[in-house]
Amino acid sequence: xxxxxxxxxxxxxxxPTAKKYAKQSMTREEHRKHLKRLYLKTLLITLAVCLALLCxxxxxxxxxVGGLDRTEVDEDNLSVNESVNEKVINIALYGVDSRNHDYxxxxxxxxxxxxxxxxxxxxxxxxxxxxYVAIPGYNNTRINHAFSYGGPELAIRTLNENFxxxxxxxxxVNFDSLAEVIDAMGGVEVDVTEAERRQINAxxxxxxxxxxxxxxxxxxxxxxxxxxxxxxxxxxxxxxxQREVLASLFEKAKEINPLEYPSYVRKFAPMVQTSLSNDxxxxxxxxxxxxxxxxxxxxxxxxxxxxAEGQTIGGAWYYVYDLAQAKDMLHEYLYQDIPFAQxxxxxxxxxx
Numbered sequence: 001x002x003x004x005x006x007x008x009x010x011x012x013x014x015x016p017t018a019k020k021y022a023k024q025s026m027t028r029e030e031h032r033k034h035l036k037r038l039y040l041k042t043l044l045i046t047l048a049v050c051l052a053l054l055c056x057x058x059x060x061x062x063x064x065v066g067g068l069d070r071t072e073v074d075e076d077n078l079s080v081n082e083s084v085n086e087k088v089i090n091i092a093l094y095g096v097d098s099r100n101h102d103y104x105x106x107x108x109x110x111x112x113x114x115x116x117x118x119x120x121x122x123x124x125x126x127x128x129x130x131x132y133v134a135i136p137g138y139n140n141t142r143i144n145h146a147f148s149y150g151g152p153e154l155a156i157r158t159l160n161e162n163f164x165x166x167x168x169x170x171x172x173v174n175f176d177s178l179a180e181v182i183d184a185m186g187g188v189e190v191d192v193t194e195a196e197r198r199q200i201n202a203x204x205x206x207x208x209x210x211x212x213x214x215x216x217x218x219x220x221x222x223x224x225x226x227x228x229x230x231x232x233x234x235x236x237x238x239x240x241x242q243r244e245v246l247a248s249l250f251e252k253a254k255e256i257n258p259l260e261y262p263s264y265v266r267k268f269a270p271m272v273q274t275s276l277s278n279d280x281x282x283x284x285x286x287x288x289x290x291x292x293x294x295x296x297x298x299x300x301x302x303x304x305x306x307x308a309e310g311q312t313i314g315g316a317w318y319y320v321y322d323l324a325q326a327k328d329m330l331h332e333y334l335y336q337d338i339p340f341a342q343x344x345x346x347x348x349x350x351x352x
Contacts, residue, residue, distance in 0.1 A: 069273040073153045075168050079160045084335040087118040092156050092170040094147055095178060107147035107155060109242055114334045117287050123334060124246060126239035126300040132318035133162045142318060152275065164327040169275045177271035179220030184267055187217040188248035190226065199229045235319065243298045250296050299333060301326050305344035
């Protein structure tokens with residue numbers, strides 16, 4: 001029994017192999033160097049994997065935006081004002097009155113989209129197409145003429161000079177493409193009156209007429225026709241309808257599964273003309289990833305807080321209002337997050 005125990009003990013007390021002996025005899029300094037080499041090797045492998053993933057992701061991004069109609073604008077010709085807040089990016093939006101996917105018409109939709117990259121807040125400000133402004137190199141006339149006179153470059157310059165903005169980029173969609181975008185998103189939900197329904201059908205360019213009223217879903221052609229209505233009321237209501245359509249699209253976009261973003265971007269890219277670079281698009285995309293935390297506010301010029309009147313000048317009708325006051329209101333709203341109503345009330349208090 002004792003012999004068996006001794007034999008068993010002798011089996012457990014084997015001499016260390018040469019490899020184990022080397023490890024045991026490794027000095028503290030050698031051990032530190034060994035760990036350092038192991039750490040560097042692991043770090044390099046990790047970086048290589050991350051780089052490969054980033055390259056793949058960027059490749060997907062390039063594929064997604066590859067169909068965009070890119071048009072460069074010369075920033076030196078845009079009369080860009082000094083930026084008040086670098087976290088706020090202002091982009092000009094134009095809905096062009098043209099067909100067959102061209103961009104040679106007048107901009108029946110003129111908006112400023114303001115994106116706060118820190119908070120995820122998005123603001124849409126409509127400017128009535130009949131607003132009386134000075135177009136550089138031309139006489140005072142409607143703001144929507146600037147796009148047809150000199151394309152996006154002159155249109156942006158006109159915005160910057162009249163409203164003191166720092167816009168350097170734009171996005172344009174013609175009405176033909178807008179209908180396709182809306183259809184791809186499954187339509188838009190808006191509240192339609194009977195008078196609006198009749199106007200939609202009167203100017204519907206294609207597709208089925210509308211038979212219902214109330215809070216309903218409009219398809220692409222119906223929504224475009226809805227956005228262009230103005231004969232039953234005025235241009236204020238026209239811009240309100242345009243913002244309502246975009247707000248509905250905004251809410252739908254927030255519900256899209258992020259995994260589906262590439263397919264949507266790839267689908268919409270050929271329908272959009274823009275001057276935004278890939279780096280700028282990536283920056284905006286990072287804001288879009290905020291998802292449900294994104295918020296949308298809307299405003300318009302003219303509005304009830306600024307004196308405006310319709311005037312006939314040289315046989316044409318225009319919206320005339322104090323552009324200096326509009327500039328102040330817009331700056332307070334975009335950069336200080338002060339609503340028009342609050343701006344107006346503070347002005348009244350100063351008068352008292």
